[in-house]
Amino acid sequence: MSSTSVSGTSVSSTSVSGTSVSGTGVSSTSVSGTSVSGTGTVRQRAWKRLRRHRFWLIVGTVSVLVAVTLFALGNLGRHSTGTLAVDNPAPDGGMAAATILAQHGVKVAATNSLAATLDRLRDSGASTATVLLFDPAGILDRGQIERLAETDATLVLVEPGPLTLRGVAAASGTTAGNGSGITAAGSAVFPTDTAAAACTNDDASAAGSISSDAGTVYRGPVMCFPDVYTASGGTAPGSADAPAGLYAASADGRVVVIGNHRILSNDKLAASGNAALTLRMLGKNAELLWYTPSLQDLPQEAVPKDLSSLTPSWRVPVGIWLLIVAVLGMLWKGRRDGPIVPEPLPVTVKAAETAAGRARLYEDAGASETAAAVLRAGAMLRMSRHLRLGRAASEADVLAAVARHTGCPDQHVADLLHTRPATGPALLRWARELNTLEKEVTSR
């Protein structure tokens, strides 16, 4: 392609009365021509593009890989964080006990709702099952507990509240009075970290001693690991001041209560006789249902209404669509037409900057005398120049000339010029007076 020529606009020169400044015309003839056409195969272009965006491609790939890996690791063997949950390997989880029981042939199944628990009991036969109930939040109401207790399954209650105990008693209806006969007797207080069995129950005596660092004590037909304070006044079982312990069971052994959930937990399972008690207690039957009530057990009206049920049906699709439109809008506005063009900026230094800096130094240091001396020198120089005193004129000469010129008394001028203002306000006053004097001299 040919490069065309553009006739230049010429910057005309001034030409005055015959003397033209030849050569001031800045001629600008043509021309730089650039031609670009698409070259290279599609493959080459694609490769080039790939190379150009190499950095972002690598970053993208790495971040996707990291995300996938983290997701896989996070879901590899699903772990929960619930206290005493069978799939929680943390110190307060119950995974250790559940795993040991499973290894010894007990079918361990975790459930989180009463309906699921009852279903399983119905499927596998309640009489050959043990149900561990751990409900620290008190989710189950009395009716639900009764329904659970009405089955033939053995119940192991971990730290049950009084209401739970009452529900179990009402349902099981074994003996007179309190049903299962187990009642809560307040918080456990032990002088040592372990409590001895002190009873004839097989499970308890096999364990010997268990951790007693926290929990609740219970009274019942069978009572083991008594706490020392209630043990001292011990009388007949069932009475209000009978000794209470961490382990209580009904007479027929169908309801067992454990006052300290930590003896089942992963970290304390190996301590004292915790493991013995736990495994004997839970491993009696072929099947163990590890039941931890959840929100599903709450009655229907207690569940808060889902937001989606309150909103109109078009809301979600419209929201999604608006999101899509917003993304499109960003793509529309965010697409630049070509790379950014840089501007090589020149260095700019403000010329009076040093003077400003020096002024701040004077001010910060309160150097009013120095500042005054400079002002005086400037004023004297200008006045002596105005009065044509020459460079050799001494200070006294200038003073005398100024006094003569303005008609002020010598002393007044000398006082003014010799003042050394010590403070800011004094400097201000003095500088104004000096200015007035200078104006008076130079204006005549």
Add this chain to the structure above:
Amino acid sequence: MAITGRFVLLALAGLIPILLFPTGGTIIAWLALLTVVLIADLALAASARTVLLHRSLPENVRLTEGTQAHLTLVNGSRRTLRAQVREAWQPSAGAVNPRQQVLVRAGERVRITVALLPTRRGDLHIAHTTIRSYGPLRMAARQRTMATPGRLRVLPEFRSKRQLPAKLRKLRELDGRAAVQIRGAGTEFDSLRDYVRGDDVRSIDWRATARRRDVVVRTWRPERDRRLVILLDTSRTSAARIEDEPSLDTGIEAALLLAVLAERGGDRVDFLAFDRRVRARVSSASRGNLLGALVQAMAPLRSELIEMDWQQIPGQVRSVSAHRSLLVLLTSLDSGAPEEGLIPMLGQLALRHLVVVASVRDPLLGRLRLERATASDIYRASAAERALLDRETLAALLRRHGVEVVDAEPHELPSQLADLYIRLKVTGRL
């Protein structure tokens, strides 16, 4: 690839069917519609790859004067090209309409004109041109950026040109004056003419009078063919911004006026821009017109953030002029820099040459000096006074070395420097 506002509007219109039938199916259907429109429009757009570009630029333009750059597009594809063309000028080129819409039928060409109003002296560049080729529906566009390097040299403004006629007249008035009016050592004999009343009797040429029987006087003209070396300091001190103009630019204005004036005055002019090495060098002895060469050489000058190397100056001056010259140093007299560099070299320079130091004074200092409103103002006034006194001291020191000093505010510097040149010429000190 790029989408347009029209495409976003089409997407927004999807809200109506989604409100009417709020299901996932509607969303997917509308997305499918959008995709089809997008692909169809992209497929039907003329490829930006087939466009041939050709730009023609003027080589020079004077600062503050506008110019035009032309770009010719040839559509090499078989489709009509509807495109937005963007010429990526750097911002200080002051492109008025860098983005333009074009419509070029297949095989045809079109020329667009970009108006430029540069805001800064120097070489301005354009690196590339971007073509955004829209489909027939204007929903989507193919985009391509092509490297189309170009350069536009922006010459100094030479504002002081306005003062040139007045200065030239002043210079011309010197011709043919009687010697008494311009008594000096170096004036040259011009011609003989008849005595008119008022001429100094001392300039009567008795020998000629005897020959002609009329009283004849000698006339003189200023000496010609003297040497003038202008040295522009481009070191860090020239970056100082005074009244919204770098002192380098003020120096350029002054140098241009002086050089043109001196050339018209019949002197030989050499120009040097120097910091640690020579940034530009122009001589009136070389061919071509001086001003053209000067503005070309000055256009790309910038302040370098390095210290001036004064040690090299005598050597540099000697390399351009072996004889006694008028050496004009356009530099800074701010306290600090000259004491270490300029003054130690002055003895050597002043011995061989007549030295003039021209410097820009900040008018802000003069204004600050008079402030008397608050205590802070007094300190500021005092600091300004200090700076001005330092300059005075420095100027006095320079004058003691026999150096002429021009210390003026930016708008007055070129004029005062020219006046000084004329005065020196009148007194025959060149």
